Amino acid sequence: MKNYLPLLIVAALAIAGMQACKKENVTAGARVPVLPSAIQNYSELPASGTFNPFGFASISNEKATLGRVLFFETQLSVNNRTSCGTCHNQRKGFGTHNSVDEGFNGAMTSRNVPGIVNPGLQSSYFWDMRESNLNAMVTQPIANHVEMGLEEPEYMTAKVTALPYYNQLFQSAYGDENVTSERIGEALAHFVRSMVSCNSKFDQGKNSGFTNFTEEENIGRQLFMNDLPCAGCHGGDNFAGWGSQALNIGLEENYADPGVPGTDWNTGQPMNGWFKVPSLRNVALTAPYMHDGRFTSLEDVVNFYNSGIKAHNQLSFNLRVGWNGGGGIFPEDDPNNTNPNGVQPLRMNLSTVEKKALVAFLNTLTDESIITQNKFSDPFVIQPQ
Amino acid sequence: MKQLLAIFLIMISSSVAMQAQDTLNFTEIGLNATPFVHQYLSFGNNDTPLSSPYILTGEKRCGRFGGRVGIGLISANDLEKADDDNTRPAIKTNELTLAIRAGIVAYKNLSRRFSLKYGSDLFFQYDMTRSVTSTTGLFGETQKVTISDYTYETGFSPFLFLQFHVTPQFSLGTEALGRLSVLSTVSKEENSQFPDFNDRQESIGTRFAISAPTSLFLILRF
Numbered sequence: 053m054k055n056y057l058p059l060l061i062v063a064a065l066a067i068a069g070m071q072a073c074k075k076e077n078v079t080a081g082a083r084v085p086v087l088p089s090a091i092q093n094y095s096e097l098p099a100s101g102t103f104n105p106f107g108f109a110s111i112s113n114e115k116a117t118l119g120r121v122l123f124f125e126t127q128l129s130v131n132n133r134t135s136c137g138t139c140h141n142q143r144k145g146f147g148t149h150n151s152v153d154e155g156f157n158g159a160m161t162s163r164n165v166p167g168i169v170n171p172g173l174q175s176s177y178f179w180d181m182r183e184s185n186l187n188a189m190v191t192q193p194i195a196n197h198v199e200m201g202l203e204e205p206e207y208m209t210a211k212v213t214a215l216p217y218y219n220q221l222f223q224s225a226y227g228d229e230n231v232t233s234e235r236i237g238e239a240l241a242h243f244v245r246s247m248v249s250c251n252s253k254f255d256q257g258k259n260s261g262f263t264n265f266t267e268e269e270n271i272g273r274q275l276f277m278n279d280l281p282c283a284g285c286h287g288g289d290n291f292a293g294w295g296s297q298a299l300n301i302g303l304e305e306n307y308a309d310p311g312v313p314g315t316d317w318n319t320g321q322p323m324n325g326w327f328k329v330p331s332l333r334n335v336a337l338t339a340p341y342m343h344d345g346r347f348t349s350l351e352d353v354v355n356f357y358n359s360g361i362k363a364h365n366q367l368s369f370n371l372r373v374g375w376n377g378g379g380g381i382f383p384e385d386d387p388n389n390t391n392p393n394g395v396q397p398l399r400m401n402l403s404t405v406e407k408k409a410l411v412a413f414l415n416t417l418t419d420e421s422i423i424t425q426n427k428f429s430d431p432f433v434i435q436p437q
Numbered sequence: 438m439k440q441l442l443a444i445f446l447i448m449i450s451s452s453v454a455m456q457a458q459d460t461l462n463f464t465e466i467g468l469n470a471t472p473f474v475h476q477y478l479s480f481g482n483n484d485t486p487l488s489s490p491y492i493l494t495g496e497k498r499c500g501r502f503g504g505r506v507g508i509g510l511i512s513a514n515d516l517e518k519a520d521d522d523n524t525r526p527a528i529k530t531n532e533l534t535l536a537i538r539a540g541i542v543a544y545k546n547l548s549r550r551f552s553l554k555y556g557s558d559l560f561f562q563y564d565m566t567r568s569v570t571s572t573t574g575l576f577g578e579t580q581k582v583t584i585s586d587y588t589y590e591t592g593f594s595p596f597l598f599l600q601f602h603v604t605p606q607f608s609l610g611t612e613a614l615g616r617l618s619v620l621s622t623v624s625k626e627e628n629s630q631f632p633d634f635n636d637r638q639e640s641i642g643t644r645f646a647i648s649a650p651t652s653l654f655l656i657l658r659f
Binding site for chain 2: 084
């Protein structure tokens, strides 16, 4: 025993230290923005556009240019690792391909990162619709303790003030070099608001009676717009209803993440599982889907709506039997409703052809310009040593 | 867990039939083999945290009761390099856990090969995680950001230890641990370029937790 013990202790300590430190140079080079000499136009819209995606706001090119640099500025996180553009990736429709994303120090966000499209047409932001002011919304992820971690506005302004390339950008946008959190929010909002989509295949089709659509896409359009209740929630120019709205779509019978706070007017219970209805513009670019990123493809989403909706007692009326089947004002009054708790989720009974057609239609809502235009891209390069 | 069970069953089927000793006085040394199982028999997720942080254990039985001690030192270093388009600088992460325990044990033989030990430990555990990001400023200056968390925890840890005797001298074991403890946490953020915004937060709390028996101990009896 006495002979073995020291040996075992040494072995255990050696094993514990097996993953020994490796000395490596991990200092990243300085990032500097490289912008075109002529200021880019953020307020122009394609000639074929049939609606104004900016909403009631106007876009300042100078502020949007400043906002672009701020959007991709990693110094706006505690450890200089994360910018807005880290999660809102241009090539992914300013969304992400992860269910949830990693914050500045490795912690994961609690909800899926939504794509950014036509924010000027929205009246509330975040999955739980907690913010209605775009200027205020854009700085909240910067202050969030998981996402970027600059909880004090003074810390944010100090870090921006220390970067000399902002002097000219603030001068150009505001007439002086003074950096404030309000200006940072406003400039970011101008840039974000300019991320518009109004030139998709669908938009081009509106002007031509959809002769540019394939037969499959037109079947999907008919299903989406007329035969199914899709457009009841995803209607309007932004395919998100008018302004912004939240609904319970029956993903769960009881949601761990309650979503929008408040009281359900119908049941009188605390709201459970209500989340913002996202825009479907560029939806093909922003998989995975839903507030928690549970569905990896549009096919999965269509399958869910076809046969997977659960009987939550706060389920959207649009997704209940009776409401759409002509059973009366309240589904509970429908004699065909056999669900004991009074909610019978809709079953769409779509054929394979119809499901494919719906996905084909959703693909026509993609506007490639938002993911290819230089004015929305990351302007930073590593400064040569 | 399924994989550990599979290994366990293989050991049972291949072992020579031999009855566990019923001696009332013995000394045992145990080695937590869970990291090796994860490292060399990878069935999937290698990131599963250790349910028992004690790497080396010792036990002395004297009659109906015994005493036991355990110590664990776990260190892990990780370097996540910058991504391809250099939008994220590298981050270096260190994690360290030091755990010490001492407690009393009672014994119960379940069958020829299985025995159960139960009791309670007093324990102390220190956990540290630290991440360091280093970036170069426009004028060549280095901006180093260190984010660290230190946790000191002490309390009682009731346990159930299930042991399978392969031979009289060699056995396998796993344990479920409870944890009733007080813990103190210190979180720090330090930025070399913006020391005015360095942050330090302290908190004290209590914890009640149960760890499932997912660790595997190799035990030698003397």
